[in-house]
Amino acid sequence: xxxxxxxxxxxxxxxxxxxxxxxxxxxxxxxxxxxxxxxxxxxxxxxxxxxxxxxxxxxxxxxxxxxxxxxxxxxxxxxxxxxxxxxxxx
Amino acid sequence: xxxxxxxxxxxxxxxxxxxxxxxxxxxxxxxxxxxxxxxxxxxxxxxxxxxxxxxxxxxxxxxxxxxxxxxxxxxxxxxxxxxxxxxxxxxxxxxxxxxxxxxxxxxxxxxxxxxxxxxxxxxxxxxxxxxxxxxxxxxxxxxxxxxxxxxxxxxxxxxxxxxxxxxxxxxxxxxxxxxxxxxxxxxxxxxxxxxxxxxxxxxxxxxxxxxxxxxxxxxxxxxxxxxxxxxxxxxxxxxxxxxxxxxxxxxxxxxxxxxxxxxxxxxxxxxxxxxxxxxxxxxxxxxxxxxxxxxxxxxxxxxxxxxxxxxxxxxxxxxxxxxxxxxxxxxxxxxxxxxxxxxxxxxxxxxxxxxxxxxxxxxxxxxxxxxxxxxxxxxxxxxxxxxxxxxxxxxxxxxxxxxxxxxxxxxxxxxxxxxxxxxxxxxxxxxxxxxxxxxxxxxxxxxxxxxxxxxxxxxxxxxxxxxxx
Numbered sequence: 026x027x028x029x030x031x032x033x034x035x036x037x038x039x040x041x042x043x044x045x046x047x048x049x050x051x052x053x054x055x056x057x058x059x060x061x062x063x064x065x066x067x068x069x070x071x072x073x074x075x076x077x078x079x080x081x082x083x084x085x086x087x088x089x090x091x092x093x094x095x096x097x098x099x100x101x102x103x104x105x106x107x108x109x110x111x112x113x114x115x
Numbered sequence: 116x117x118x119x120x121x122x123x124x125x126x127x128x129x130x131x132x133x134x135x136x137x138x139x140x141x142x143x144x145x146x147x148x149x150x151x152x153x154x155x156x157x158x159x160x161x162x163x164x165x166x167x168x169x170x171x172x173x174x175x176x177x178x179x180x181x182x183x184x185x186x187x188x189x190x191x192x193x194x195x196x197x198x199x200x201x202x203x204x205x206x207x208x209x210x211x212x213x214x215x216x217x218x219x220x221x222x223x224x225x226x227x228x229x230x231x232x233x234x235x236x237x238x239x240x241x242x243x244x245x246x247x248x249x250x251x252x253x254x255x256x257x258x259x260x261x262x263x264x265x266x267x268x269x270x271x272x273x274x275x276x277x278x279x280x281x282x283x284x285x286x287x288x289x290x291x292x293x294x295x296x297x298x299x300x301x302x303x304x305x306x307x308x309x310x311x312x313x314x315x316x317x318x319x320x321x322x323x324x325x326x327x328x329x330x331x332x333x334x335x336x337x338x339x340x341x342x343x344x345x346x347x348x349x350x351x352x353x354x355x356x357x358x359x360x361x362x363x364x365x366x367x368x369x370x371x372x373x374x375x376x377x378x379x380x381x382x383x384x385x386x387x388x389x390x391x392x393x394x395x396x397x398x399x400x401x402x403x404x405x406x407x408x409x410x411x412x413x414x415x416x417x418x419x420x421x422x423x424x425x426x427x428x429x430x431x432x433x434x435x436x437x438x439x440x441x442x443x444x445x446x447x448x449x450x451x452x453x454x455x456x457x458x459x460x461x462x463x464x465x466x467x468x469x470x471x472x473x474x475x476x477x478x479x480x481x482x483x484x485x486x487x488x489x490x491x492x493x494x495x496x497x498x499x500x501x502x503x504x505x506x507x508x509x510x511x512x513x514x515x516x517x518x519x520x521x522x523x524x525x526x527x528x529x530x531x532x533x534x535x536x537x538x539x540x541x542x543x544x545x546x547x548x549x550x551x552x553x554x555x556x557x558x559x560x561x562x563x564x565x566x567x568x569x570x571x572x573x574x575x576x577x578x579x580x581x582x583x584x
Contacts, residue, residue: 039489061490063460064554093489095551 028085029111035102042094044106047086059091072096076103080112118299119245123157126298130273132158134165136234139271141264142172143251143400147310150239150277152179159188167191169233171222171263175200184210195219195466202463205564208580214565216456220425220432220472221570223266227428230572236271238264239305243278247296248289252411254280256306259401259410261290265420268295279305290418316381316403318360319353323485323514328354331441331483331512332361337533338479338526340438341365345373348473349441351381351402354483358441359383366392377433378469380406388415397433399424425472427570434476442470444484446498449540451505451520453482454498456567459491461499461559461581471503472570479509486513491554492547494540500567501576515546558582
């Protein structure tokens with residue numbers, strides 16, 4: 026599956042995150058900025074990758090500004106961003 | 116004789132300010148203070164270097180300090196609280212000498228016992244006469260209590276009063292009197308009134324905050340201290356105020372008459388006193404306009420100095436008679452040590468203020484904080500900075516449960532019997548980690564950027580620099 030258009034999901038409120046996705050045919054570009062990067066960067070990256078795998082998305086640009094969201098929130102926002110970006114549930 | 120001088124520069128010249136001296140400031144103007152910046156800008160323009168600034172608190176408005184540090188005008192800082200702006204620069208290692216953090220009581224105590232010497236104190240005075248009698252209660256920049264400034268005025272070698280409201284001699288209601296004052300300067304403005312205090316302080320509407328506050332009030336009730344003569348201190352934060360609201364409801368229901376409330380005072384505490392729930396208010400600092408109006412007009416509302424509030428060098432201080440205090444925390448560890456100096460990444464963004472003074476003095480010190488903030492668990496194995504020792508902390512209240520210090524066996528029994536959700540502190544830590552995941556430990560650098568002195572002057576902890584990537 027591919028991201029076919031630009032889309033966003035989430036907010037910049039504390040305990041939430043803001044996600045922007047953009048199409049890219051060639052590669053996967055993932056940029057994460059988090060207020061809890063020191064404590065949880067690995068977990069955030071893992072949650073994002075898990076959602077991408079679930080939707081079989083292997084390419085695209087993904088920009089994340091995280092304000093301390095839990096894994097379940099990260100997955101939910103990712104799912105919304107991907108669906109808005111034209112990725113269909115498989 | 117006249118103490119009146121024409122300008123801040125003239126005052127600095129007359130006091131004989133020289134390289135290497137220590138100058139002091141108080142923080143009742145809070146984030147609206149112009150005086151610290153004004154004096155340092157003048158000192159810098161005069162080419163003075165190597166000053167130590169001892170300010171009861173440093174706020175974001177004092178950001179020009181960073182430039183003065185770079186230019187070696189300021190080479191030492193001592194304070195009880197430091198806001199995030201200057202705190203970040205300090206954490207990144209801008210200052211060679213470590214910052215000295217004290218508590219509100221410890222700062223006054225160290226001045227009294229001579230271990231902290233002030234060469235020149237600069238007092239921001241919302242009103243003053245030409246001989247230096249001054250008060251915070253009147254004038255366009257009124258801030259209410261001048262509590263923290265008393266020790267500066269009394270113990271500094273020279274004291275300069277800076278006012279934007281010069282009144283005819285004698286000022287009719289004096290807080291700090293002329294006997295301590297060398298010079299008086301009139302300036303157009305000592306602060307921005309809109310930032311000196313908040314218009315109103317409001318009780319939180321956040322359900323998590325209200326749940327924590329309600330549990331904390333239950334702890335107060337079942338501790339046994341909520342009876343006639345009850346004394347109480349709480350902060351200005353929304354959740355702390357909510358505790359006051361619930362405590363008020365209980366006092367009303369059981370017709371309890373308290374003795375005093377204390378601390379930084381808000382309109383809410385003023386209302387409680389006026390409704391008869393407390394005999395008197397002991398006020399070291401006003402947080403809002405209602406508190407300022409009250410300290411000016413209400414005889415039940417007393418101004419107290421930092422010495423009277425919390426000094427361990429005094430024969431007694433009001434904290435020694437305090438029953439219950441409600442306090443906050445950025446981190447608490449499994450030994451009940453509390454961090455209020457740094458954030459979870461180790462950046463300085465606060466300080467003890469009266470935290471460890473009231474925890475030590477009070478019979479019951481309750482920490483209220485959400486179990487998780489922006490994914491970060493409140494409870495950790497080891498706090499990044501020990502601001503208040505665990506021995507003085509009795510209870511930690513979160514929305515998911517209440518941890519009682521194992522030293523307080525009787526209290527723990529009482530709370531369990533009352534049906535409150537008492538949990539082991541390790542268990543609370545685990546609940547948070549199951550939700551958030553286990554956080555990676557933050558690694559600090561090797562340079563000591565601050566020393567945290569306990570209220571008796573002993574070294575409690577050091578803060579290391581933050582490693583910047």
